[in-house]
Amino acid sequence: MVVLSFNLAPMTLKKIAIVGTGIAGLSCAKQLIKAGHEVTLFEKSKGVGGRMSNRKYEQWQADHGAQYFTISHPKFVNEVSQWLEHGVAQTWHGKIVNYCNGNISEINRDRNRYVGTPTMTAPAKFLANNLTIQTSQTIIGIKKVNQHWQLVSEEDGLCPGVFDFLILAIPPIQAQKIMGKESASLTAFCQQAKMLPCWTLIAYFKEALTLPFDAAFVQDSIFSWIARDNSKPGRPTTNAWVAQANPDWSLQNIELPKIDAEKTLIDTFEQLCGTKSAFNQVHLWRYAKLETPITQNFAIDSNAQLGICGDWLRASKVEDAWLSGYFLGLELSGQKPASA
Template identity: 30%
Template sequence: MKFALIGAGLSGIRAASLLIDLGHEVTVFEKSRGLGGRLANRRTAWGKLDIGAQYFTARDPDFQKQVELWLQASAVQVWDFSPHCVEQGKLIPSPDETVRYTGSPLMNQLVYCSSNGLAVNFQCAVTAVEKLRKGWRLFTSGGEVFSDFDWLIVSSPAEQSRTLLENCSDVMTGVPEAVHQPCWAVGLATRGEIPEGVQGIFGDGTVHWASRLSSRPGFIKAPDIDDVWMLHFSPEWSEQQGKETPVDIGQTGLEWLQKIMDTELDKSTEYRHYWRYANIKPVTFDKSYLLDEYQRLAVIGAWCAGGRVEGAWLSAQRCIEDLIRLR
């Protein structure tokens, strides 16, 4: 059968690779220039930055088996550190027993190692879909039309999936209008002395999480800087500011970091990114994917299954397993 799959994040590529292994024909449509979705990164002169998910955990037994395979293939590595947290403006140790993994060398390696043999149309935004007797037809922002797909699988954020599918299926009926909250992400290259043990920080109402990327295994930074940080501002703060905020996000992040570290830091340079669909609100579904069997349509993604990296993988895995049973 012929499958059209929208979105080349982890859930989309996992679903596509499973279908390819089963002998189906899969065409992936991705609006950006590369794979990864929220596992995206940016290459700068001062380091390669994971700007989305900074690490992932594994709780589900099936996903744990996948992580073991990734470890054997050197696609992931353990980030072994004891986190800190911010309480009443002070930085304190907050050790736990959680095993945290990162992609190797970057988080999007989880996607790339599953993408062999896939036909991906990059910078190809699907703006409309139509269900015909002969199958699904897709229309892109560039004026292209792709037709005759037996199945359509959409792995876009919930809000985008709703807009795309509202005229051809009621599969999104039970999904809240707003599933996501935004996140301002700021990468900072700094000079200044920081205690070696401070590598990951659970923050406060301003910055929700801070990664000391330069402490991660295998990270290569420019020689003229001491550290590279990725700060994820809280959903509430990011939503209040919005994408067009006049606030200097980079300076705000630097001042926050200096305050909790109780030290002066020199900012060498910065990178900023606004994630419109970053954080998942508390949403619970009966299954980790949505299915319209009559229309031959499925909707998958991390947002269907709790929002974590593991959820993205499980959403695709469970969906394809059940599609096989329907045949």
């Protein structure tokens, strides 16, 4: 593993650009702003949240990215207590089981599972409050002019603003593409991280299914997870299910045309639940989760004035994304955490 320099001198107040408004970019922004830096975020989508996402259609909605999150690190426990207090997250009390060839077994409920309310994007929207965010800006290039960063977007070309420091809070392949030759060490670091894809089905049913659970970790199937979206708190009562293909199947079929993937996924799910869906959609997450966890938290190239953060610098969960951004923000503000 490339070991990068973390011994930055605390920055005097700076203008900082962050690419990506997933939970990592947003938590990083919060720390930097607390320390007095001026932060502008750039996001390619119309809204914030990244893989903590939700899809709405006429009669239904469903979280089609992250399904829930757990909490263990004291800093994240503290953060989530604020989300709970502000009503943007709640505990999910759904019945979650193991499911294998029609057989169900209980799982150990060793910890609480939480969801954003009313959708998984809610915590990100909460964090984004009062931040300066340029949405619908796909950053395709960066350039240094007189020791300052300028950003180029696919939509508008050169973006307004010059920045003293740049943070890429996006998956490693996307970060690598943007960085180009600007940082050999960070590029090498990104190259080591392998993200696995996830084909995801959202199926809407007119009537409630008779499955005796709300969500299941599935074995012996192309699916690894299925969940009834309206079993989560604060959702409308419509019958939408989310079914995620396992990483092996998703990787083998990553180049499958959407229409073919959709047919296999819906046929398999209808067989599993014994009911025809009224409507369905599929989505391919090309960079869903990390293959092998890393314990880096973040990485900085201090000469280039570049930093990277994101779930993939830890273990690719919501908690990891938040902590990665948090620790990078602290580091750039010259504050050392008690423990990482």
